[in-house]
Amino acid sequence: MQDNQEVIRRLKTTEGHIRGVQRMVEDGAYCIDVIQQIQAVQAALNKISADILDRHLNSCLITAVRGDDPAERERVLKEISEVFATSSKI
Amino acid sequence: MQDNQEVIRRLKTTEGHIRGVQRMVEDGAYCIDVIQQIQAVQAALNKISADILDRHLNSCLITAVRGDDPAERERVLKEISEVFATSSKI
Amino acid sequence: MQDNQEVIRRLKTTEGHIRGVQRMVEDGAYCIDVIQQIQAVQAALNKISADILDRHLNSCLITAVRGDDPAERERVLKEISEVFATSSKI
């Protein structure tokens, strides 16, 4: 699926970014520069998460809310509440 | 509505908490103690937001997703994506 | 002290903002609008915390680091680490 390829591509970029941070630490880079690069990785991961949630809302959520299984619907809505609550805590 | 009363009660508690922080600053409290109290207010606001979103998912969202208006459904899903994206940034 | 007055003024603004959010809930405002206002309050509190920490670094921290008491210095540095660690979690 097209969208999955795009998510994988961005995760690979993030992986490369983290390898770059490792090299910075190996080379004795200045602590604050290392922290700023880690913060950049986190900002990129935030965007990836937000895009995955967006897709989820427009697919699984719609299916569950329109479906006939109230337990399934409740489960899907509860999961979204939980990832929102966690996102405020990290 | 019962739930609204509970949200208002918790917002009032938060308001009182912020007034308490003002008094701390007036009394020349130690900076770190002030910051920790502000962080406690933030944690409380996170929980209030998460609970309001939870209610929203279980009411407006269900109505919009089951409704016949695709523009309305899109709008509601987009809003949820946006509050999630913002929640990672504050 | 001048700076304290400014912090108190901004906390009062935040307190008024939270009272406004209570009125929104009382008036049955749309959930997403309420959440966005709470997020605005949190962004304001983040800035207030950051400014208080900035003052702290430029006063108490300097005194502690230059002082003769290693336990005091350790305590002050540990506190700063802790508020930083907490700030990532809320």
Add this chain to the structure above:
Amino acid sequence: MQDNQEVIRRLKTTEGHIRGVQRMVEDGAYCIDVIQQIQAVQAALNKISADILDRHLNSCLITAVRGDDPAERERVLKEISEVFATSSKI
């Protein structure tokens, strides 16, 4: 340096974790499971950042604050304020 080895080891673990998330996406894993793994990576990065800052406070900061160069001291304190302000925003 011992501490650097430990930071590099934890960054390598994070890198492996992100590779695992890529495989999950390739295998068509459930969106919410993917988001939760990304959130776990972010929590790990938060801890690594906090530990690097802690080391920084106990080395560079002490040197700068005790040193004779007011511009250098100001720079170091400002950097810490900035990473704190950014940490509240991601």
